[in-house]
Amino acid sequence: MNPRPSPPSTTLRGRWLLLACLAWLAVASIVIGLHVAGIPYAYARIINSLNFDRLPMEQVRLLKNLGLTPEFYAAYTVALPVGTMVVFTAIATVIFWRRSEDRMALFAAFMLVVFGGAALTSDVPRAVAAAHPTLWFPVHLFEYLGQVAFVVFFYVFPNGRFVPRLTRWLAIAVALLYVPSIFFPDSSLDLLSGPLFIGFIGSLVRAQVYRYGRVSSPVERQQTKWVVFGVAVAIVGFGLILTLVSLAPSIEPSGPLGEMAASTYVYGFIVLIPLSIGVAILRSGLYDIDVIINRTLVYGSLTATLVVVYFGGIVVLQRVFVLLTGQESTLAVVASTLAIAALFVPLRRRVQAFVDRRFYRRKYDARKTLEAFSAKLRDETDLEALNNELVGVVRETMQPAHVSLWVRPDPTSEGEQAV
Numbered sequence: 001m002n003p004r005p006s007p008p009s010t011t012l013r014g015r016w017l018l019l020a021c022l023a024w025l026a027v028a029s030i031v032i033g034l035h036v037a038g039i040p041y042a043y044a045r046i047i048n049s050l051n052f053d054r055l056p057m058e059q060v061r062l063l064k065n066l067g068l069t070p071e072f073y074a075a076y077t078v079a080l081p082v083g084t085m086v087v088f089t090a091i092a093t094v095i096f097w098r099r100s101e102d103r104m105a106l107f108a109a110f111m112l113v114v115f116g117g118a119a120l121t122s123d124v125p126r127a128v129a130a131a132h133p134t135l136w137f138p139v140h141l142f143e144y145l146g147q148v149a150f151v152v153f154f155y156v157f158p159n160g161r162f163v164p165r166l167t168r169w170l171a172i173a174v175a176l177l178y179v180p181s182i183f184f185p186d187s188s189l190d191l192l193s194g195p196l197f198i199g200f201i202g203s204l205v206r207a208q209v210y211r212y213g214r215v216s217s218p219v220e221r222q223q224t225k226w227v228v229f230g231v232a233v234a235i236v237g238f239g240l241i242l243t244l245v246s247l248a249p250s251i252e253p254s255g256p257l258g259e260m261a262a263s264t265y266v267y268g269f270i271v272l273i274p275l276s277i278g279v280a281i282l283r284s285g286l287y288d289i290d291v292i293i294n295r296t297l298v299y300g301s302l303t304a305t306l307v308v309v310y311f312g313g314i315v316v317l318q319r320v321f322v323l324l325t326g327q328e329s330t331l332a333v334v335a336s337t338l339a340i341a342a343l344f345v346p347l348r349r350r351v352q353a354f355v356d357r358r359f360y361r362r363k364y365d366a367r368k369t370l371e372a373f374s375a376k377l378r379d380e381t382d383l384e385a386l387n388n389e390l391v392g393v394v395r396e397t398m399q400p401a402h403v404s405l406w407v408r409p410d411p412t413s414e415g416e417q418a419v
Contacts, residue, residue, distance in 0.1 A: 011101050011102060012100075012101050012102075012103055013101070017101055020106055021096075021100055024096055024109060024110055024113070027142075028093070028113045030138070030142065031085070031089070031114065031118055031125075031142060034118075034135070034139060034142070035082055035117065035124050035125060037128045038124040038125045038127045038128035039082060041131050042123060042128075043074050043075065045127055045130075046073070047070060047074045050073065050074065068256065073260065076260055077263065078124065080263050080264065081120075081123055081124050081267070082121070082124060083267070084270055084271060085116055085117040085121045085124075087116070087275075088115070088117055088271075089116065091112060091275065091278040092108075092110075092112035093109070094278060094282070095109040095112070095278060099282065104156070104157065104158065104160035104281075107156070108157070110149060111149040111153045112274050114142055114149055115146035115147070115150045116146075116273075118139070118142035118143045119142075119143050119146030122139070122143050125139045125142070125143075140182050143182055144178055144183070147181075147182065148171075148174060148175050148178055151200065151204065152171050154207065155168070155171050158223040158227075159216075159220060163207065163210065163211045163215050167203070167207050170200070170203050174192075174200055177192040177196075181193075208224060211224070222280075223280040223281070224280075226276045226280035227277055229276060230272045230273050230275060230276020230277065231272075231273055233272050234270055234272045237265065237272075238266055241266055241269075301351050302344075302347060302348050302351050305347065306347070309336075309340065309343065313335065317335055
């Protein structure tokens with residue numbers, strides 16, 4: 001019988017390792033250089049587009065009270081994407097420094113540099129490209145590489161192989177479709193939008209789910225949880241910001257201050273992506289992501305529910321007061337606050353129980369089994385029945401391949417029998 005072939009090595013050595021490291025250093029240097037060169041141009045462009053004199057008087061008064069000037073607004077607006085690029089590049093550098101011999105880690109470091117430094121924060125490099133047309137192609141080339149590398153990363157993470165095999169053809173399709181999207185955005189060939197783009201995003205999720213359920217080892221599953229968790233929180237947070245801006249009309253015309261706050265939240269969520277990837281790739285002392293996911297689900301759902309109850313209670317009670325007395329009352333706020341305080345503990349328990357049942361069914365069943373065994377242990381007196389019960393509990397909760405119980409004989413009783 002022929003032995004099962006071992007998977008190809010994911011380690012780079014010798015000449016290939018040297019070439020890969022030199023290529024990464026060159027790419028990182030170019031991306032950082034384009035950002036550094038683009039900072040004054042991006043700053044000047046924002047300054048020239050600002051006109052604080054046309055803002056409403058209340059916004060101008062608020063900006064003056066906070067000490068916000070057009071120069072500070074322009075500097076802050078440029079600092080956000082530049083700071084995001086620095087975070088992506090710093091984490092990529094740590095991965096490169098510690099795991100450059102691993103092909104998957106090196107590709108992750110490359111992806112973080114070009115995606116975080118050229119695709120997500122392209123406004124700064126594009127500013128210098130607008131002033132110097134000779135830089136137009138390299139700026140757009142690195143933006144293209146960033147978009148494609150991000151997609152390919154989710155097709156091959158965490159072991160560096162395309163799983164399932166269909167994903168390699170999807171990666172080629174994405175690479176082809178991004179060419180008109182980046183280099184010819186206004187042409188009829190730009191097809192990567194709408195349902196097609198959503199379909200590609202769905203293929204990334206499907207690939208990770210397939211890999212997690214059928215291919216990944218326990219360590220790789222932990223890595224997948226970290227990356228998917230970071231990206232999911234970033235996407236949800238970004239979606240919440242867009243939802244708030246669209247549903248609350250007062251946010252949109254809030255002027256520079258509102259734009260600064262929204263941009264801060266957006267970039268704050270974005271940096272969760274490199275952080276989660278860095279933890280997953282380095283994975284030295286990998287933390288139990290299940291605890292973090294559990295707490296996020298519980299307290300995220302709890303916070304959203306309490307916010308809805310709080311503001312919904314205020315609106316309903318205010319209408320009741322208006323119907324009864326003809327005017328609004330602060331009692332509505334007081335009553336809603338007291339209701340939130342009273343609902344917090346029981347609602348948290350219910351949400352925790354629901355999350356455990358829905359997403360952590362095995363651990364939930366194990367906890368219930370142990371609680372039932374603890375209650376029975378207090379009343380059980382038959383040693384043989386207790387032994388059988390203990391073996392059953394261990395088999396159900398721990399699910400070992402084999403379980404048996406050995407009870408050491410009492411030496412006192414043996415001595416008495418010998419006499």
